[in-house]
Amino acid sequence: MKSMMNKMPIVAAAVAACALFAAGSPRSYAADDAGQTSRYLPEYTSSGDMKLPKDWRHWVFIGSPLTPNALNGGKANFPEFHNVYIEPGSFAIYQKTGVFPEGTIFFKELQLTKQPAENPDGSRTEPSGRGFFPGPFNGADVTVKDSKRFGETGGWGYFNFHHYEPKAETAAARPKSECAFCHIASAKRDEVWTQFYPMLDEVALPPGNKKG
Numbered sequence: 001m002k003s004m005m006n007k008m009p010i011v012a013a014a015v016a017a018c019a020l021f022a023a024g025s026p027r028s029y030a031a032d033d034a035g036q037t038s039r040y041l042p043e044y045t046s047s048g049d050m051k052l053p054k055d056w057r058h059w060v061f062i063g064s065p066l067t068p069n070a071l072n073g074g075k076a077n078f079p080e081f082h083n084v085y086i087e088p089g090s091f092a093i094y095q096k097t098g099v100f101p102e103g104t105i106f107f108k109e110l111q112l113t114k115q116p117a118e119n120p121d122g123s124r125t126e127p128s129g130r131g132f133f134p135g136p137f138n139g140a141d142v143t144v145k146d147s148k149r150f151g152e153t154g155g156w157g158y159f160n161f162h163h164y165e166p167k168a169e170t171a172a173a174r175p176k177s178e179c180a181f182c183h184i185a186s187a188k189r190d191e192v193w194t195q196f197y198p199m200l201d202e203v204a205l206p207p208g209n210k211k212g
Contacts, residue, residue, distance in 0.1 A: 039089030041103045042144045049170040050159050053142060056107040059085035063197045066132055068113050070122020080110040080138050084197065098205045100190055104145040110138040110163065139163040141179070142171070145190075153180035156191045 043051040062084050069079040086094075090104040114135040118124045123131055139162035144150070150157040150173065158179035159171040174180070183191040194200040 039093075039103065040087050040105070042105055042146070045170055049172050050142065050144065050157070052140075052161055052167055052169050052171075053087075053105055053107055056085050056109070059107065060088050060091045060199075061085050062199045065196055066113070068122050068132055070113075070117060070120075078110065080112050081132075081134055083109045083111055085109070086200075094200070095203055098203050100145050100192065102145055102147060106143040106192070108141045108143075110140060112136050112138050137165055139165065140167050143179075143192075152176060154184050154191050156180065156183065158183075 040053070040055075042053070045051060063082075064084065065082045066080070067076045067078055067082075069076045072079070085107045087105040087107075090101055093099075093101045094104070112135040113122065114124060114133040119130065124133055126133060139160070142159045142161060144157045144159070145155060146157060147155040153173070153176045158174040160174060161168040161171045180191070183193075187193045188195040188201070189205070192200065
């Protein structure tokens, strides 16, 4: 009996610690069905706006497409490098299943090309050669998979955290006529531009599933 009584404070302390973590943690984590993959999930304000994800530069980097103004008549929709990251736990599940799980977050940090341009096509000549080089950061776009919350936009929510710095702390979901419209029409797999990211495109699709 004495041994059991000695253990009770330890158990109580452990339970209290877990409760405190769950209530006060600044992050949102979950595990997959097998309980093996820790995930950072999207966080929202009481009004439904999304909070700027944390630690995205430590996520899995999947690619950096570039559509500079100089190659788009001076009016590119996104005149920056698109430095795209995917939340690691979601990526691990996608690698196993070929399906982006609910709660998947893509973070696209925008980064302008280094200026001033030195050539007619907007490029510069640096020691490594002629090309386009990263300049200042320029805000971010975030995409979240949540079939219930974003049913009107194909199961994905699209957020703009400024196209300038500093990035916004919160953002409201964009209407279907903006980002979602283009993704639904042209993205290769489940509204994701996997055709531009070999790390995603080379993952096998589930049998009988053409678009993920």
